[in-house]
Every structure is written in structure tokens, then in C-alpha cells.
Amino acid sequence: MITVRVQTEAFDLGAETHALSDGRTDIGAVASFVGLVRGGEIEAMTLEHYPAMTAKALEAIAAEAAGRWPLLGGTVIHRHGRLLPGDPIVLVAIAAAHRGDAFAACAFIMDYLKTGAPFWKKEETGGESRWVDAKAEDDAARDRWR
Amino acid sequence: MKLDLLYFAWVRERIGLDGETRDLAAHTVGEALVALSALGDGYASAFAEPHRLRFALDQDFVDADAALREGAELAIFPPVTGG
Numbered sequence: 001m002i003t004v005r006v007q008t009e010a011f012d013l014g015a016e017t018h019a020l021s022d023g024r025t026d027i028g029a030v031a032s033f034v035g036l037v038r039g040g041e042i043e044a045m046t047l048e049h050y051p052a053m054t055a056k057a058l059e060a061i062a063a064e065a066a067g068r069w070p071l072l073g074g075t076v077i078h079r080h081g082r083l084l085p086g087d088p089i090v091l092v093a094i095a096a097a098h099r100g101d102a103f104a105a106c107a108f109i110m111d112y113l114k115t116g117a118p119f120w121k122k123e124e125t126g127g128e129s130r131w132v133d134a135k136a137e138d139d140a141a142r143d144r145w146r
Numbered sequence: 147m148k149l150d151l152l153y154f155a156w157v158r159e160r161i162g163l164d165g166e167t168r169d170l171a172a173h174t175v176g177e178a179l180v181a182l183s184a185l186g187d188g189y190a191s192a193f194a195e196p197h198r199l200r201f202a203l204d205q206d207f208v209d210a211d212a213a214l215r216e217g218a219e220l221a222i223f224p225p226v227t228g229g
Contacts, residue, residue, distance in 0.1 A: 035229055
């Protein structure tokens with residue numbers, strides 16, 4: 001019910017949310033999140049992933065969300081490859097009858113994705129590149145759902 | 147124990163390989179790390195701080211004490227940073 005895609009191509013939030021609710025009258029809420037490459041000092045970012053595991057991990061997270069809230073559909077898209085500041089990285093869009101369930105499931109999926117989907121970011125700054133360190137607050141954000 | 151090993155991010159860079167098949171004298175993930183660390187400086191550097199490593203066995207997250215299976219796919223990588 002929640003579709004997962006892992007791709008290098010960009011995505012369109014409007015098209016994805018429209019596709020979730022098009023032709024349906026049972027959906028009362030679509031909550032969405034889009035993560036972008038933050039600029040500033042960063043000139044580019046490369047996302048590496050573990051192809052055999054990525055979709056499996058995202059689907060397990062989506063299934064967990066679908067078990068916790070009464071959802072009516074959803075889309076999770078995560079990009080990999082080299083991205084530039086302002087580029088979209090990740091999209092989570094969740095459809096439900098009511099906003100509370102859509103908001104909660106959307107936040108839950110992002111919090112679990114940050115700590116449980118096998119992606120690694122490498123940032124380029126001033127001609128140098130470095131792997132991004134995991135953040136303790138991401139673990140804390142996930143643990144609030146337990 | 148014959149294993150299909152996969153390495154990602156800085157683990158991959160330090161070892162200089164994205165993967166390999168090896169027969170290791172190991173029954174757990176932790177024992178595999180010890181056996182691999184003896185193979186050279188790149189491995190030793192990659193595995194010097196076990197608390198900075200995460201593992202997946204046949205594409206599921208596991209801890210260092212997880213038991214290995216013949217022919218399993220063992221991936222070794224840093225904590226994930228996607229999203």
C-alpha cells in the first residue's frame with residue numbers, strides 16, 4: 001500500500017501527492033515531507049547505498065507504519081548518486097482519512113529511515129570530501145516511537 | 147565459513163574493495179572482524195573502532211554477536227546517514 005522507490009532521478013512532490021489521492025474520496029489527508037541538500041559550505045553530496053538491502057529496509061519501515069496507523073496509501077522515494085544544494089533527496093507522502101494519522105506516519109517513517117535505511121552521505125566542501133557522521137539526535141528521534 | 151562480504155562508505159574506502167568472497171575462521175560477525183583485521187592495514191584501519199561499525203547479514207541488521215551461516219552475505223558499514 002506504501003510504494004517504495006530508490007532512484008537517481010529527481011521527483012515531483014505535486015505529481016506524487018496527486019497520484020495518491022486521484023480518483024478517491026476516502027482520503028481526507030495527505031501529509032508529505034521532502035528532504036533537500038542543504039547548501040552553505042557544501043558544494044555537493046554523494047549518496048551511496050546498499051542496493052540489495054535498501055528497498056527491503058524501506059519496505060519494512062513502511063509496513064511498520066501501516067501496522068501502527070490506519071493509512072490509505074503512501075509513497076517513499078529516496079535518491080542516490082551525486083546531488084547539489086537545493087536538490088531533493090527524499091520524499092515521504094502518506095494518505096489517511098484524518099490528518100493526525102498522516103502526520104504521525106510521515107514523521108515516523110522519516111525518523112526510522114534516518115537510522116534504519118542503508119544510505120551514506122559524502123559531502124564535498126572546498127575540493128575535499130568527507131563522510132557525514134551519524135547523529136545521536138537521529139537515534140533519539142527514532143526512539144521516541146518505541 | 148565462506149562468506150560474501152560487502153563494504154560501504156569509509157569501510158569500503160579503507161579496505162579498497164567494495165566486496166569479496168572469503169573463507170574465514172569465524173562463527174560470529176565479531177569473529178569475522180577479527181579474522182579480517184589480520185589481513186592487512188586497510189582492514190585493521192577499517193575495523194579499528196568496532197563501535198563505529200554496523201552489520202547486516204543477508205540484508206538484515208544484526209549485532210556483532212550474530213551467528214554466521216555458510217554462504218551468507220555479510221555487509222560491514224558505518225552508521226547510516228540517509229534521509
